[in-house]
Amino acid sequence: MAERVAVVGIGQTKYTATRGDVSLPGLLREAAFRALEDAHMTFDDIDCVVVGKAPDFFEGVMVPEYSLVSALGAVGKPIFRVHTAGSVSGSTAIVASQLVEGGIHGTVLTIGWEMQSCSEAMWALSVTMPFQQQLVAGAGGYFAPYIRQYIARSGAPDDTGILVALKDRQNALLNPYAHLHEHDITYESVRDSIMLWDPIRYSETCPSSDGAFAMVMTNEAGGDAAAAEGRQPAWIHATAMRSEPALAAGRDQVSPQAGKDCAASVFKQAGITNPRKEIDVAEVYVPFSWYEPMWLENLGFAEEGTGWQLTHDGVTARDGDLPFNPSGGVLSSNPIGASGMIRFGEAALQVRGMAGDRQIDGARKALGHAYGGAAQFYSMWVVGSDKP
Amino acid sequence: MRDVAIIATAQSKHVRAASTLNEVELIQPVIHEAIEQSGIGRHDFDFTCSGSSDYLAGQPFSFVMTLDAVAAWPPIAESHVEMDGAWALYEAWVKIQTGQADTALVYSYGKSSPGDLPRVLSRMMDPYYEAPLWPTSIDFAALQARVAIADGVTSEAQMAEIANRSRNAAASNPFAQLTSSPEVADLLSSEYLAEPLRKHDCAPITDGGVAVILAAGDKAREHCTRPAWIRGIDHRADGHHINFRNLCVAPSIGIAAEKAGVGMGPVEVAELHACFTHQEPIIKAALGLDESTVVNPSGGPLAANPMMAAGLIRLVEVANRIHSGEVSRGVAHATGGHALQHNLVAVLEGEG
Numbered sequence: 001m002a003e004r005v006a007v008v009g010i011g012q013t014k015y016t017a018t019r020g021d022v023s024l025p026g027l028l029r030e031a032a033f034r035a036l037e038d039a040h041m042t043f044d045d046i047d048c049v050v051v052g053k054a055p056d057f058f059e060g061v062m063v064p065e066y067s068l069v070s071a072l073g074a075v076g077k078p079i080f081r082v083h084t085a086g087s088v089s090g091s092t093a094i095v096a097s098q099l100v101e102g103g104i105h106g107t108v109l110t111i112g113w114e115m116q117s118c119s120e121a122m123w124a125l126s127v128t129m130p131f132q133q134q135l136v137a138g139a140g141g142y143f144a145p146y147i148r149q150y151i152a153r154s155g156a157p158d159d160t161g162i163l164v165a166l167k168d169r170q171n172a173l174l175n176p177y178a179h180l181h182e183h184d185i186t187y188e189s190v191r192d193s194i195m196l197w198d199p200i201r202y203s204e205t206c207p208s209s210d211g212a213f214a215m216v217m218t219n220e221a222g223g224d225a226a227a228a229e230g231r232q233p234a235w236i237h238a239t240a241m242r243s244e245p246a247l248a249a250g251r252d253q254v255s256p257q258a259g260k261d262c263a264a265s266v267f268k269q270a271g272i273t274n275p276r277k278e279i280d281v282a283e284v285y286v287p288f289s290w291y292e293p294m295w296l297e298n299l300g301f302a303e304e305g306t307g308w309q310l311t312h313d314g315v316t317a318r319d320g321d322l323p324f325n326p327s328g329g330v331l332s333s334n335p336i337g338a339s340g341m342i343r344f345g346e347a348a349l350q351v352r353g354m355a356g357d358r359q360i361d362g363a364r365k366a367l368g369h370a371y372g373g374a375a376q377f378y379s380m381w382v383v384g385s386d387k388p
Numbered sequence: 389m390r391d392v393a394i395i396a397t398a399q400s401k402h403v404r405a406a407s408t409l410n411e412v413e414l415i416q417p418v419i420h421e422a423i424e425q426s427g428i429g430r431h432d433f434d435f436t437c438s439g440s441s442d443y444l445a446g447q448p449f450s451f452v453m454t455l456d457a458v459a460a461w462p463p464i465a466e467s468h469v470e471m472d473g474a475w476a477l478y479e480a481w482v483k484i485q486t487g488q489a490d491t492a493l494v495y496s497y498g499k500s501s502p503g504d505l506p507r508v509l510s511r512m513m514d515p516y517y518e519a520p521l522w523p524t525s526i527d528f529a530a531l532q533a534r535v536a537i538a539d540g541v542t543s544e545a546q547m548a549e550i551a552n553r554s555r556n557a558a559a560s561n562p563f564a565q566l567t568s569s570p571e572v573a574d575l576l577s578s579e580y581l582a583e584p585l586r587k588h589d590c591a592p593i594t595d596g597g598v599a600v601i602l603a604a605g606d607k608a609r610e611h612c613t614r615p616a617w618i619r620g621i622d623h624r625a626d627g628h629h630i631n632f633r634n635l636c637v638a639p640s641i642g643i644a645a646e647k648a649g650v651g652m653g654p655v656e657v658a659e660l661h662a663c664f665t666h667q668e669p670i671i672k673a674a675l676g677l678d679e680s681t682v683v684n685p686s687g688g689p690l691a692a693n694p695m696m697a698a699g700l701i702r703l704v705e706v707a708n709r710i711h712s713g714e715v716s717r718g719v720a721h722a723t724g725g726h727a728l729q730h731n732l733v734a735v736l737e738g739e740g
Contacts (some may be wrong), residue, residue, distance in 0.1 A: 002487050023516060055448030060515070062443040065469055066725040067514040067628045076643055079625045079730065080479075083442075085449050091467055095479060102485030103389070129447050130410075243436075243466035245456050258463035290512070291436035373452045377466075 003388060004235035006223025007348040009039025013316045015179035015333035018117040019210035023053045024064065025071035028111055031212035032072060035109065039216040039226070043073025046216070047105035051338030052082040053093025059118040062261035070298030072111070086139075086285070086372025087113065087241070089213070090340030090379030093368075094239040094291075097217055097381075101236075106219050113212035115219055121208055121336060138290060140205055142374065144197035146253045147290040151199065153254065154293070156308035158199070161289035162190045163311055165204040165331055166287065171318060172328025172356040177334040179209045203290035211335035213342045220387075234348035237365070237388040238269035239381045246374040253375055258299040262378035266367075267300070268339070270382040275367075276301050281323045281350045281360045281365040283343035287330045292316060295369065296324075318360065326350070326358045340370030351385045391609040392484050393615030394707035394736065395601050396426035402565045402692035403598035405501035411445060415497040415597040418446035422599035423493065425638035427611050430459055433601075434489030436466040438479045440696050441495035443508055458493065465489070472496060473598060473700030474722030474732045476513075480602050481621060487533030497597030498695035505593050505695070512726065514628060525726060526590060530582035532635040532727045533666040537584055541673070544584055545667035548575040551690055558687025563668045565594050565692040572603075584666075591663040595695045596694030598701050607678075616707035616736045624730035628725070635727055641674035642732040652718050654734070655681045657709055657718040659702035663689045667728055671721055675733065685709070696722040698724060703734055710738040 011034025013019070019027055034041060047073050051065050061067070065081045072079070080099075082092040089112025096110035101115045152157070169185045172178035182189075185203070193203035197210040218226070223233040242262035244251065251257070263275075284299070285291045288332060294325040296307030309317055316324035325331070325350030330339050347366035349355040355363075371378050392448035398421035400406075406414055422622040423430050432483050436458055449466045460466060465488075469475045473496025480492035500508075513519040513528075536542050555569035569575070575588045601611075624640035624647075627633055645651070658681045662668040668683065675685070684690075686705040690700045699722025706718035716738045722729040 039640075055442050055444060057448045058509075060511070061519070062441070062511040063725070064515070066512060067731055069516075069625045069729070070627045070629065070632065074625055075627045076624060076640060078623050080475065081470050082467065082479075083451070083724075084450060084468050095467065095482070098482050098486050098488075102482050104485060105483060126449055127447055132453065164691075213626075239465060241462050241465055242463045243455060244463040245460050246452055247456070248461045251461070256463075263464050266562070373449065375451070 002101045003103050004220040004223065004284060005097045005236040006218050006226065006375065007215050007383065008218050008222060008226040008233045009035040009041065010033030010176050010214045010349055012343050013211045014177050015211040016207040016333060017208065022130065024059065024115055027115060027210065028068060028085060028113055028212050029071055032111055032216040035216050041216060045096035045107055046073060046109045048078045048099055048108045049074045050080045050082065050092055050108060050110040051095035052089040054114055057119065057124045058121055059115050063097065084372060085377045086336065087340050087370040087379040088372065089338050090134045090344050090368065090370030091241055093215060093341050093344045094241060094379055094381065097236050097239055100217050100219050107222060108217050109214065110217065111212060111214040112338035114335035114337040115210045116208040116335060117210050138363050140197040140200050143199055143288055147199060147288065148324060150254045150290065150294050154305040156293060160293055160308045160311055161204045162187060164286065164289040164292040165190045167317055168325050168329045168331040171326050171358065172332035175327050178328040179207050187259055202290050204288040206330045206334035209335040211338055213338045213345050216344055221381040232352045234383040234384060235387050237382040237384050238266045240266040241379045244345055244376045246376055253335065255298045256303060256375050258376060259371065259378050262380050265298045266380040266382055272382065274284060278365060279322065279367050280363040280365050281326060282369065283327060283346040284324055284369040285330055285340065285343055285371050286325060287334065289331065292324055323360050326360055338378060343370055344368035348383045351383050390485055390604050391617055392481055392602055392604050393612065393617045394703065395603045395612035395615050396422045397600050397707055398422040398425065398702040399563045399598045399701060400596045401702065402594045402694055403565055404565060404593060406595040408501060411454050411497055412457045414499065414595065415454060415495055419457055419495050419599045422601050426601040429490055433491050434465065435483045435492040436464050437468065437492065437494050438472050439469045439476040441470060441498060443511060444500055445499050446502060451725055472696050472722050472724050474703060477700055477703060478621060478623060481618060484602065484604050490607050492600060492602040495597065495599040495647060496697045496700050498697055499595045500593050500600045500695050501595050511516045513738060520665060522734055524631050526585060528726045529664045531586045531630065533584050533664065536666045536670060541636050542669045544576060546616050547589050548572045550668050551575060551664040554684055554687050554690040557685055558691030561686045561691060561694060565590040565592050567691065585664065589665040591689040591693035591719065593641055594692050594694040596692060596697055598697045598704055599713045600700060600704060614711050614738050616710035616735050619735045619737045621734040622647035625730045626705045628729060630727065636670065638670055638674045638728045638731060641671060641731045641733065644731055645675045648733045648735050649732060650675055650735055653717050655717060655719050656715040657682045657685060657706060659684055659686060659688065659705045660721045661689055661699050661702050661723040663693055670728065672687060675719060675721065701730065706736045712738055
């Protein structure tokens with residue numbers, strides 16, 4: 001019988017373009033200590049540390065967790081490093097949860113991070129390899145053709161992406177940790193921003209951020225103990241990961257099968273038959289604005305070709321019936337190797353009722369979502385205020 | 389805990405440089421062979437997990453392309469670790485413990501040949517205090533060897549004996565890269581590479597890969613006549629900075645050994661991830677092994693050391709000996725980082 005898992009501590013740093021005032025260990029410790037404080041714990045209470053980040057080239061440190069062992073209080077403990085492309089820190093959170101679920105550890109600390117100020121991520125992703133197609137223009141250049149295909153298929157109005165960017169950046173104004181706080185943002189300012197990769201404008205693109213996100217997970221007894229002290233845990237109802245190849249005949253990169261399968265699995269495990277109705281809030285990995293309508297469809301919240309209507313109808317706004325990214329999302333903060341865990345953790349904050357000004361009233365069941373690679377790696381979880 | 393076993397294994401022929409193969413071409417036949425051996429359909433694995441290193445491949449997200457080697461279509465439940473494949477096996481074992489999987493495919497690979505491996509590995513050090521000095525992995529190991537000799541843990545003569553024994557043992561290992569050794573006296577008269585380490589004290593630079601099939605309970609018995617059951621598995625880390633550590637001992641191995649239950653029975657065979665001769669006595673002592681245990685009958689990493697795979701190969705070499713009925717209980721050790729910083733210990737047993 002698998003153990004129930006509770007998220008009892010969450011900590012994150014303020015996301016910013018350059019965190020010049022702390023070292024890499026310092027950045028991680030900031031998030032870790034905040035999570036431990038939230039969980040009313042110290043490093044002594046932690047059985048295992050599970051870390052995830054984007055490629056080592058981004059900071060120029062090969063397997064950096066080895067030099068972080070002491071800083072993370074992991075001497076004499078297991079430390080585990082997950083690496084699954086952009087979905088990585090969602091996957092990392094899932095691996096951490098499974099160590100508890102499988103009964104191997106009682107309390108696990110998990111951390112995702114990136115210090116993108118150490119490099120230029122777009123070019124770090126664009127190295128020339130023999131016999132491989134060169135990415136040339138980073139992630140935006142890669143995804144733009146699929147977005148254009150989505151528009152062609154769905155007939156979505158041209159300004160759908162503008163509406164998503166405007167909503168997420170305005171949501172970010174309520175999130176003190178968000179990287180971008182654009183108080184003057186308007187529909188016009190997004191529309192008039194420079195076109196980077198048609199149809200993706202500058203203001204419809206995620207920033208490059210430094211930052212870290214940490215969570216403490218415990219077994220059922222730990223979750224019960226936190227609840228007894230009035231500290232609401234987020235109970236993990238289901239987790240799922242799916243992958244598919246970058247290149248496969250018949251592969252649909254607009255709405256990839258792995259994403260559909262992953263969503264179907266996580267909802268089924270969580271006993272959810274009508275996600276649109278039963279999910280109160282979703283933190284979904286939207287690095288480029290148009291991925292909101294695309295994921296609305298891929299995740300099964302909308303029929304194929306109609307996701308954009310939910311965006312236009314305000315369904316995904318804070319006051320809509322399916323708020324997407326009340327934290328401001330990846331469009332407002334993007335320390336790549338933490339961005340997945342931020343989605344998972346913000347979902348958990350919502351069902352704990354601890355999301356501050358960005359709290360969605362009555363959020364009791366939430367989805368966290370991350371994707372990566374050529375839209376081919378997926379990790380998702382459903383968390384709730386009540387035990388599964 | 390659910391009973392989980394290694395039921396099939398495969399390795400590449402390990403070589404100094406697989407110049408004509410990319411990583412996908414290197415690992416695909418190995419994965420295929422392990423799957424064939426298990427008799428499980430290639431689309432029937434509940435979970436897939438791999439281990440590799442972007443820094444070896446010289447490419448971010450290098451494992452993405454390698455996913456092509458496992459036919460991940462229709463989509464699969466899959467994960468990857470930036471660690472030796474032994475930890476990919478650990479993640480798969482955890483997945484099976486949650487009840488979300490009964491079978492798993494695990495693989496790992498490394499092509500070290502395109503770069504200057506000892507220099508590449510210097511990037512694994514603390515980026516503020518150590519990496520700027522560009523100490524190579526051999527320089528770092530030599531510091532550990534010096535301390536080990538000074539403290540009487542080993543000697544240059546014993547180290548040469550270990551090198552000689554390992555490479556001669558590899559004569560019976562069809563996958564090994566180095567399969568013979570000069571006499572100990574000749575080894576000891578050779579030049580130092582980084583005093584007190586000579587060339588024979590260091591694992592070779594190797595390209596290669598490995599694949600393993602895991603299955604739980606009856607599924608394992610159904611697909612394997614004598615499964616190698618994972619009776620205990622644990623991993624632990626020591627601190628990174630060498631000035632905070634006594635390099636002669638590896639406390640993390642001792643903790644992992646205790647958690648894995650190494651001392652709960654006789655250890656007939658042990659495959660140890662000692663990439664340098666002086667590390668073998670350090671690992672043996674931490675595991676609590678005595679002279680009754682046969683160490684590295686495959687030749688160990690001194691005979692073939694494909695990065696990111698050499699640790700998982702230790703589990704494979706013990707499992708193979710259980711599959712064949714040669715032994716009933718053995719211990720495998722895998723390591724990561726410099727100077728035995730991160731260590732995994734597994735106890736494998738056959739039934740009956």
